[in-house]
Amino acid sequence: MAEVIDGKSVAEDVVSKVKALTADLSAKGATKPGLAVVIVGEDPASQVYVASKSRTAKECGFHSLQHTLSADTTEEQLLKIIGDLNADRSIHGILVQLPLPGHIDAGKVIQTIAPEKDVDGFHFINVGKLGTGELDTAFVPCTPAGSMLLIERVRGKDLSGLNAVVVGRSNIVGKPMANLLLAANCTVTIAHSRTRDLPALARTADILVAAVGRPEMVKGEWVKPGATVIDVGINRIPAPEKGEGKSRLVGDVAYAEAAKVAGAITPVPGGVGPMTIAMLMANTVASAYLAAGLKRPSF
Ligand code: GUN
Numbered sequence: 001m002a003e004v005i006d007g008k009s010v011a012e013d014v015v016s017k018v019k020a021l022t023a024d025l026s027a028k029g030a031t032k033p034g035l036a037v038v039i040v041g042e043d044p045a046s047q048v049y050v051a052s053k054s055r056t057a058k059e060c061g062f063h064s065l066q067h068t069l070s071a072d073t074t075e076e077q078l079l080k081i082i083g084d085l086n087a088d089r090s091i092h093g094i095l096v097q098l099p100l101p102g103h104i105d106a107g108k109v110i111q112t113i114a115p116e117k118d119v120d121g122f123h124f125i126n127v128g129k130l131g132t133g134e135l136d137t138a139f140v141p142c143t144p145a146g147s148m149l150l151i152e153r154v155r156g157k158d159l160s161g162l163n164a165v166v167v168g169r170s171n172i173v174g175k176p177m178a179n180l181l182l183a184a185n186c187t188v189t190i191a192h193s194r195t196r197d198l199p200a201l202a203r204t205a206d207i208l209v210a211a212v213g214r215p216e217m218v219k220g221e222w223v224k225p226g227a228t229v230i231d232v233g234i235n236r237i238p239a240p241e242k243g244e245g246k247s248r249l250v251g252d253v254a255y256a257e258a259a260k261v262a263g264a265i266t267p268v269p270g271g272v273g274p275m276t277i278a279m280l281m282a283n284t285v286a287s288a289y290l291a292a293g294l295k296r297p298s299f
Pocket residue numbers: 095096097098099120142143172
């Protein structure tokens with residue numbers, strides 16, 4: 001059976017380190033890290049994520065600010081708020097929760113965030129830095145950054161010569177994940193819905209990352225014996241066995257079968273999920289260190 005990678009415990013280690021770094025920053029007389037989270041509309045899942053981000057920010061000792069805006073907020077109003085946050089010296093990180101309502105151009109909103117406060121790592125400047133290997137100054141998107149820490153716990157920092165397959169090509173996870181694995185010297189393939197013979201390709205992977213948003217798509221037979229399997233998916237599916245109208249969370253990997261073959265695997269929940277918020281805190285404290293003219297801490 002595979003080693004179960006405990007994302008909750010690694011995330012707690014990251015948050016502890018963030019708390020210590022925040023205390024050090026205050027001791028040096030610098031401004032404490034400030035994180036602004038902006039949510040537009042009433043999407044229930046987004047509300048849960050945002051509440052959790054704001055709560056963890058407070059727990060870390062940050063200045064935590066949340067803008068909760070109604071679904072009919074105009075693009076102009078939102079851009080004005082971002083402009084104000086860009087200019088606010090008490091704020092080091094700005095996160096606009098996605099998705100945004102259809103009448104707002106999400107791309108335009110993201111590109112309006114000052115790159116040095118873009119703790120989501122979605123601005124073209126940060127995407128470009130990651131793509132060119134400027135990892136010392138880039139903000140890397142939180143979910144792939146957190147997945148990478150989990151991979152390092154199993155495989156170490158240098159992944160030279162390992163084959164990595166990333167299933168999914170989103171800008172938020174798949175593409176940045178592939179770039180991080182490439183920077184760590186993996187041979188990387190990005191697979192997607194048009195890939196031929198995905199099971200055979202997946203079986204070549206020493207590191208297999210699933211980020212497609214399809215419940216239990218990656219089967220046990222797709223996994224190379226001993227592989228490290230990182231499941232980024234969080235899918236809610238009906239669970240009539242728990243009672244009428246009940247549901248449960250599953251990943252993009254058929255966990256029970258894959259765990260019989262893999263060397264190490266992340267569970268859902270309790271794998272990548274907790275890492276996303278932890279890395280948001282890590283990016284925000286890093287931004288505050290840079291704003292204070294101090295060396296950026298690493299995780
Ligand atoms: N919605 C789902 N994941 C994310 C994320 O990582 N950042 C933001 N801003 N919105 C999201």
